[in-house]
Structures are given as structure tokens and as C-alpha cells.
Amino acid sequence: MTAATPTARPRRPSRRQVLFGVAVLVALIGWAVVTLDVLPERLLRLPGGLAHIFHGMYLEEGPEWEYLPDAIGGMLESLQIAWIGTIIGAVISLPMGLLGARNVTGGIGSNVMRQVLNAIRAVPEVLLAVIVFIPIVGIGGTSSAYAGTLAIGVHSVGTLGKLTAEVVEGIDPGPVEAARAAGGNGLQVQRWGVLPQVMPEVVAFWLYRFEINIRASAILGVVGAGGVGEALTQAMAFNRLPRAGIIIIVIIVATILIDTASGWLRRRIIEGAAARVGGEALEQPEIAEVRTA
């Protein structure tokens, strides 16, 4: 044997497309850097500025530990805003997500619902709070937190609704057909044919959204919509760096703790579901979000 088979070697395929793509990207970056009004000397101020802030927050007199109870109180309010906001989002997004799924509603109906969800999603929580809910419910007393909660709730409807619709579109059509064949009406089909299939993933999305909403609610105070952000904005505005320092520590610790707990819970839910459907791994919500974004 041996003489290697005399097939002709293929030519190396052209890389023109890749090169073109890279060229476009480089040009775009170059244009952005050159035309953007960022003075290099200001960039040079960055290390000094950051060092000054860090020094003021944690080194000079140390963080303002006496403010710790207030900071925790503010963070708890942020958590409450995030929790209630997520529940609002979950409750409203479930039917909207079902309606937005092509295999459930179909035709124009699902497309319209999809675009409604997209439009809601496009407006960030802070904007919703500042231009819609604060003007409506006002500021002060319980109103601030109320405005923040509604802002988070409405934005969550957009993101959760879209994810729910995507999950529903990926279900096995068999049980739906079976429910229909057994004479189930529309609602019954949803309840027994669709929901059992999607619930683990959807609940995991809710928890994941809660994690994101904590970050959002921690900053809603910047525009006066309740939570720990309010105190932080005040502290930064009046240059009370030690106080801002303790608030930031509280935000970091609380966020990481809840991320860990929620992540553990999500994995349990998803793994439990995966075990029931025979070991097939369900998708991580973050990754699913990117896929469907």
C-alpha cells in the first residue's frame, strides 16, 4: 500500500470575508475613538481620582460603621422593591408570554404580543421610574418605593414575557395534542399540556430576574425611586465618602449573598426538572437570555 491516495489537496479557502469583517470592526473602533470627545489628560486623572475616592471611603477615617444599620435598612428596602417587582413581573408576564408564543397563539396575535414585550423591554427600569411612575405616584413617604416597584415590575414583564414565550415555543407538542384530543378547552390545554413542561425553566428565569432586579433596585434611589441608592446618591453628592463606602460594602455583600442562594435554588430546580425528563440538561437562564435577546 502506502502510496498515499492520489487525491488532489484542496486549496486553502479565501479568508476575504473574515478580513473584511475585521477591517470594518477596526475602522469602527478607530472612528469611535477619534471622534469621541475624550481628552487623554482626563484619562490620566483616573488613577488619582479613583485613589482619592477609595482613600476617602475606606482608608482616611475608615468606612462610617455607625451608618451600617441605616445602610442595611436601605438595602432591605431595595430587596423588598426587587421582590415585589419580580412577583408583579412574573404574574403578568406568564399569560403574556403564553400569548406571545407562536405555537400557542400563532398568527398576528403572537407577533403583536412579541412586539409589545419588546417595546416594554426597551425602556430600562430607571427610565420607567423617572419619566412614568414618579410623575404618577410622586415622591416621598411610601411613594418612592412604590414608583420603583412598579418600574421594576413593568420592565420585568418585558424580559420575562419574552423568555417565557421562547421556552413555550420549544416544548414538545405531544402533550398539547393529547390534552386537546381528550377534549380539553383552551385554558385546560395550557394548564395541563403546556405549563408542566415549561414551569421549571420559567421559575428559574424568575429567580434569575430577581437577582438582576436587586441590582436595578439598588440604584433606583439615584432618581428618587426608593431603596439604598437614595442614601448613596446623597452621600456622593455631599462628598461624604466614608458613608458611601459603607453603603457600597452593604450592596456588594447583600448582592453576592442573594446571588449565591438564588443560584443554588435555580440549579436545584433545573436539575430536579432535568432528572424528571431523563437527564437532558435544561438551559441556563443567562445563556438562554443571550440566545433569545
Added chain:
Amino acid sequence: MTSAAPPAGVRPAKPRRSPWTTVALVGFAALTWWAASTEFGIGFDVVRIFENITRGADIIAEFFPPNWEYLPRTYGPMLETFRMAVIASVIGCGVALPISFLASRVTTPNLVAFLVDRSVLNVVRALPDLLYALVFVAAVGIGPLPGILALVLFNIGVVAKLLSETIDGVDPGPIEAANAAGANRTQMVRWSVLPQVLPNYVAYSLYVFELNIRASAVIGIVGAGGIGNLINTERRFFRYDNLMVILIEIFVFVFVIELISIWLRRKLV
């Protein structure tokens, strides 16, 4: 056909519900009550939504019709937002790449390096973009620069988290093959891991780019440049018709980016 009952067998008892389900339900109810109550929580009240509903309708009505004559004045700030997003995405995604490899046990068996990287990443991810903007504005003054810096940190957090999880899940086969061929760690990562995660990396990069466009509408509120500056001005003057134009513009912008990113992803995967 007879109506005789089928042969009776032993019917199983209805299984008891797992105690964890009860714990979860009770915990959920307690948490919700705590958060919504007036004494301990935010005093959330469903009825109140309906009390405010007419005022809400009035305000929503003010968004219409959008003032299209305002559109040309948004082009400049919108372009600034676009440039900020480009620069922040490129830097953020670039920095996130090595951080992601350090944040996965698959590519970083060294426990110390892994834990340090993971901890830094968790702290970076714990803070929201607006808070970074607040700090950077204090450090370098207002303008697009603090906005870019805030977005860079935000992007590192998002991409490194997603990518390191993707790396955790790569097919270990090619890694074993590279090791069996005598490759060192760098070579193994370059030829066994990177090709597997590259399409995901591109998808995540496009995703944060899109997030940046939306985020820059917000961070402008604290003076970090872009379209958010304009939003901040218009809302102070209660020009909802102008705000509506900006919102529609952002929506269209994000929509177009989404179309491009879907097209690109289809080409890559």
C-alpha cells in the same frame, strides 16, 4: 360491554408532598408579606394602582403625539452613545476573555488563581452600572469618559460570567486529545477550548453591545454622557413628547442591532 368494575388491585396511597414544598411555599408567602407590608416593608398596595390609574392615563397621553421635529437634535447624543458602546464593548469584551479562562476550573486547575479571579468577578458583578457611573463621574468629572469606564466594568462582569460558564460546559474530549498530543496549557486552551466557545463569545459581545445602548440612556442621568444626558434635560422640562421620540429611537436602534446580531450569529455557528 359490561359495566363490571375492572379487577381491583392495590391502589397506591397518594404520595405525601415533600416537606420542602411546604417550606418553600410558606417561605415565599412570608417573604412577600414582609416585603409588601406597611410596617416592615414598602407598603405595597394593589388598590393604589387603580387609584392612580387616571393620573397615569393623563401622563401616558402626554407622550403622544411624539414631537418629530425634535428628532434631528437627538442625532449627536445618539451617535455619542453609539461610540461609547463600541469602545466600552471592545475593551470590556477584550479584558473579559482572559478573565473568563481564569474563572473556569476547566482551563485553570490552579485553585488559588481560580478563587481570586472568581471573587473579583463576583464583586465587579455585584455593583450596578449606574453606581459605577456615579463613582467615575466623581473621579474624572462628567462626560462620556466616566460612562465608558462604567460600561467597561459592567461588560466585563456580564461577559466573564457567561463565558466562564460556557467554558465549564465545553466538550472535554478535545482537551484530552491536546494533552495526549503533548500540548502545553496555553496551546490546549487556544486549540481545544477557544474554538468551542468562540461563537458564544461573539454572541455575548453583541449582547453586551446592545445592553450598552440601553444602559447609556440611564447613566447619562448622573452626567456620564450619551443620550441619557438629553433624557435628563427633557424630563426636567416635562417634555414627554420629546422623550417619546428618544424612546422610539432607542427602540429602533436596539431592534436593528438585534437583527444584525442574529444575522451574524447565524453566519458564525
Added chain:
Amino acid sequence: MIRFENASVTYPGGVPALKGLDLEIPDGQMMVIVGLSGAGKSTLIRAINGLVPLTAGDVLIDGMSVRRARPNELRELRSRIGMIFQTFNLVRRTSVLNNVLMGRLHGAGTLRSLVGAYRPEDVEIAMQALERVGIVEKAYVRASNLSGGQQQRVGIARALAQQPKIILADEPVASLDPPTSHVVMRDLQRINRDLGITTIVNLHFLDLAKVYGDRIIGMRAGELVYDGTAAQADEHVFRDIYGRSLTADDVMGDPTARPATIAG
């Protein structure tokens, strides 16, 4: 020559996979290992290139200890031992050529391989390896677009690109259909005969083992229970190795693809 000296592997948790194995494999031999799954076949193969570390004893390759090799020595050693896997272990999202070039990584240098600027000699070696398994026309095709049999040939080409002295094949045909299995086994046999590369193959199917092995060893519960020629290995021998009577699952049983012309 490969020499096992009292080689033992105990996995974490106390599961013994290899119990004090003594074995010699002369250069140029085509040796087939048979045994039930879990008998220690994969461990034996991976002990040779150190992918599974020994917990006692040693394996010597041309007198060099695998167990005492430092990390860079181990990589050097591995670069001279090609390996073929049951599930091919290709990077499916990249080209066939890039997969085969993985066999050149050790000599290429880190910086060069990082940017993919392989020397022309290395590309030439990779191309020749592809020609030897007859799929050079697929060089720039993505590995995921190939059939299972083609993918395994890419796996063989990757091992050949290392210009190895030894080839280890861990259940190379377990994921393939019977006719393709014979094609791949014939490729391995040809490489063994033409290039004189010592070839060690794990197989589950006894008939394949008898056709292609110069020498057959049987493993059972981490111990060597048979060592002889293919001709000597009759049904009784296999019954000893398997600890039970043979069933249809133990033979590939595809007479059409087993003509007498296979011999090199």
C-alpha cells in the same frame, strides 16, 4: 519497547483499576486488549502516556519512566505517542486541518501556535497524514460536517501528524457501524505494518480482535488474565476473560465486511 512494572492505578475513592500489571510490548507490535467495560482497558492505555497517573509501580517507554517524568518531559513523551479516542475528540467547530495540526503543537512553540502561524513543514506533515487516511480533500471542511467514520480518520491523522513511535487507540470503533469499523481497523493495521508504529488497541468485539491483533491480551478486574496470539484465542479463552459465555453482543458479526483480503 513499553514495559509495565508492577503498574497499579487506584482511583480516588479506592477503586482499583489496574493491579500490579507486568507486561512487555515490543516495538512494532499490533496488540489488542479485550475485556468487559470496567476491566481496566482504558486505564492501561492511559497509563502509557500518563493521562492517568500510576499510584504504584511504573511504566517505562524505551527505558524512560512515565511516573517520574517532570511535566515538560511528560509532554515531550506524549508528543511521541499518538492517541485515538472512542468519541474522536475533535474540535467540531474548526477545520479538519486545524484538528490534525493539533498533533504538531508540541514542536510548534507556544507563540507560533497561539496565532496559528504553523511552519510550512508542519502543515506538510499534517497534509501527508490526511493523505495517508485518504481524506485530504476535506482539509478545510469543518469537522462537524464529517461522518463518524471520516471523523475517526481525522483522529488517526492527528495521531499520525505527531510522527509517533506508538499509537494508542481507546475503543476506536465503538461509535461506528460495522463496515466503517473495518475500514478504520484496516487503516490502523496498515499504519502499523507500513510505518512500524507500535499500536495498542482496546476493543470490545472479539472477532475484530482476532482479525486485526498480532497479539491479544485479556483484562479482567484490573488484572491480566490472558496473553497470547490471535490464533490461540479461542472461545474458551474469551469465556475466561469475560467470566461468562459469549453472547451476540460480544461479536460484531458482519461477515460481509470481513473478507480475506484485509491482510496488508
